[in-house]
Amino acid sequence: MxxxxxxxxxxxxxxxxxxxxxxxxxxxxxPPEATGMFSYVESRGGRYDRTVFFGLQMLAKEYLCRPxxxxxxxxxxxxxxxxxxxxxxxxxxxxxxxxxxYLPVRIRAVPEGSVVPTHNVLMTVECDDPRVFWIASYIESMLLRLWYPITVATQSWHLRKTIGRYLRKTSDDLSQLPFKLHDFGARGVSSAESAAIGGAAHLVSFMGSDTVLGVMAANRFYHASMAAYSVPAAEHSTITSWGREREADAYRNMLAQFGKPGAIVSVVSDSYDLFAALDMWGGELKQAVLESGAMLVIRPDSGEPVEIVMKTVRALDAAFGSTLNSRGRRVLKTVRVIQGDGVDEASIEAILATLDDAGYAADNVTFGMGGALLQRVDRDTQRFAMKCSAIRLGDTWTGVRKAPVTDSGKRSKMGRLTLLRNRRTGEYRTAALPLAWEDRMLERDWEDALETVYENGKLCVDVTLDAIRERAHADEV
Known part of the structure; x- marks a missing residue:
């Protein structure tokens, strides 16, 4: 059967x-005398030296709070x-x-949105019921999938740092930072669940997304009324369906449908010849753009990203003009550029640096990131692992560890563990329980950074996306 x-x-x-x-x-x-088990999750290093913890509440609500x-x-x-x-x-x-x-486990974790250096405990899982102690390891596969939202949130956080650095250098308007990297990743992920989980993780650092499932997940699991926003935008089918001879009519229709004062209208413009389209926008369509009162966003969708963005910005500057801000950088009037092709960490940095070198502010470009945002990561991007570090034999807890002579990088931690945070400096460090006398500084400079999130079917923490964002970006204040 x-x-x-x-x-x-x-x-x-x-x-x-x-x-x-x-x-x-x-x-x-x-061992037959085993009566309890303790495991932990950490990032053992990887692409980034700090990780942004996110996704446990979403996982717990979806999988652990159902009997x-x-x-x-x-x-x-x-x-x-x-x-x-x-x-x-x-x-x-x-x-x-x-x-x-309900699963009889206790899960403690650093608060979501915390930015923690790698090689530290992020989460612990413990079961002290002698009959089913093994459950702490049985759910490893489920729990360790947290690597995905953590890694996406971590990558987006670091990208926000890069974009923010150029905004602070070249722009008078830092309020636009949360909208400078738009999620285009829905079609490029392996599943609808990935779109929801990864899409929500991106929203720890940004507020622009076309990944509907990710926005809905953030709304549902983290009490957001609306976690992210989008704007009317053309795709190639809505342009090419008019035929090449009526390309200008397709653009006029976008302005007629969505070009209202204060609105943003995004139009992909490389269906045939980007440079001919730019001539149209700056020529026969210019007056319609100006009269609409909208902000027109041109999307070049092919070619070498740095070169194409620079040529597009220069063409729009020649047609619509620009103003000089207090940083001595030019800001386009009425128009902007969104680059959504070939966007990754390297191209974002290169585009922003090239614009800066040419005297243009970061205001002029927004990025849309797809496969590189939600799909081009894996568990080894931040080298995530969940390991058993202590076993209770009878009444006594004993530390255990993996220590392969063939790869010291896979050596695991030992003991019942927690994460300490320095109240004054914000420094983190992992410590074993019970704390040794020299580590017992909780009353002075150090505090326990882990909190009980889930215990025996009960969700003990229910944080909002707003609180997570505030924690993740506290250093920007």
């Missing part, structure tokens, strides 16, 4: 099978029996009977 699941969503909603196959056999592999049911156990038993793995039916029934189906 094969297990039957009504929908793909029902598979994801069942924590009994939301794991790796070999985990099903682990309950008999631990395991008898039906889930029945379906899982069918699956694992046919799959070639043993199934610990008795203990899963015990969880249903003893804990109403």
């Amino acid at each position: 094969q297990a039957h699941f009504d929908t793909f969503a029902s598979v994801l909603a069942n924590p009994v099978i939301n794991t790796d196959s070999y985990k099903a056999s682990h309950f008999v592999q631990y 395991v049911t008898a039906q889930m156990i029945d379906e899982s038993k069918c699956f694992f029996s046919a799959h070639g793995e043993p199934f610990n039916e008795a203990d899963w029934r015990y969880i249903v009977e003893q804990y109403d189906g």
Whole structure:
């Protein structure tokens, strides 16, 4: 008999099978005297030296705050029996009977939005029920997927730093920073769930997105009334459907439909010949643009990014003019550029540097980032790992660790761990529990930076996106 699941969503909603196959056999592999388990999650380094913690609340609400049911156990038993793995039916029934189906684990984590140097504990998972202590490791596969929202949030945070640096150098208007990197990634990810999770993570640092599922996830899981915004924008089909001979009419229609005073209208303009289109915008269409009262945003969508942005800005400057700001940089009148092709960390820096060198403010360009934002990351981008660091044998906690001689970079931490934060300097450091006498500075300079987020089915923290953003960007104030 094969297990039957009504929908793909029902598979994801069942924590009994939301794991790796070999985990099903682990309950008999631990020492017989084991009565408790403690694990932790960290970034062991990677592309960035600091990580932005985000996504646990979303994961907990979606997966951990729903109880395991008898039906889930029945379906899982069918699956694992046919799959070639043993199934610990008795203990899963015990969880249903003893804990109403909620997982008996305590999860502590640094508050979401915290910016923590790598090689530090970000989250701990503990189960001290002697019968089902193994559950702390069983849910590793589910929990470690936090690498994805953390990595996306981390990358976006660092990109915000790059863009912010150029804004501070070249612009009089820093309020535009949250809208300078727009999420174009929905079609480039591997699943709708990835779009939702990664799209929400990007919104820790920015407020522009076309990834609807990401905005909805941020709204739903983090109490945002509207987490991000978008504007009417053309795609190639809405231009090419008019035919090349009526290209100018297609552009006029965009202005007629959306060109209102104070509005923003984005028009892709490379369907045929970007430079011919720029001539149209600065020639026969110029008066219509000016009379609309809207901000026209031109999207060049092909060519070498740095060169194309620079040529587009210069052409628009020649047609519409620019003003000189207090930083001695030129700001285009009435028009802007959004670059959405070939955008990644390197091209953003290169485009902004080239504009600066040419005397143009960062105001003139906004970026749209797709695959590089939500898909071109993996668990090794920040080298995420979740490891068991302590096991309770009888009544005594014992530190354990992985220490392969073939790769010292994979050496794990040992003991029941926490993260300390210095009240004065903001410095973080990982420490083992119980704290040694020389580490017991909680009453003076140091405080415990971890908080209990989830315990035995109860969500203990329910933070807003606004609070997360404030924490992530506190150093900008």
